Amino acid sequence: MINMEPRVVFNEELCKGCSLCISACPKNIIYLADRLNSKGYRPATVTEQDKCISCAACGRICPDAVITVYRPKKK
Numbered sequence: 001m002i003n004m005e006p007r008v009v010f011n012e013e014l015c016k017g018c019s020l021c022i023s024a025c026p027k028n029i030i031y032l033a034d035r036l037n038s039k040g041y042r043p044a045t046v047t048e049q050d051k052c053i054s055c056a057a058c059g060r061i062c063p064d065a066v067i068t069v070y071r072p073k074k075k
Helices: 020-024 057-061
Strands: 007-010 030-032 044-046 067-070
Touching: 007 044, 020 030, 020 057, 057 067
Parallel strands: none
Antiparallel strands: 007 067, 030 044
């Protein structure tokens, strides 16, 4: 089995930039991008994937389910 590093993925095209995930992240690694998605919103994105602890707080609070959290396999 492959041991996956903790990481979080945002579907930036569906993100409405509500910022709820930013306040939910205990590591403060989520921010609104400087660019707009096709709907005209600034999507949330992650600055430092290596600091993600895969707690899934961002995914639980997201009202539009645009966040996927990958957790590492336990050894």
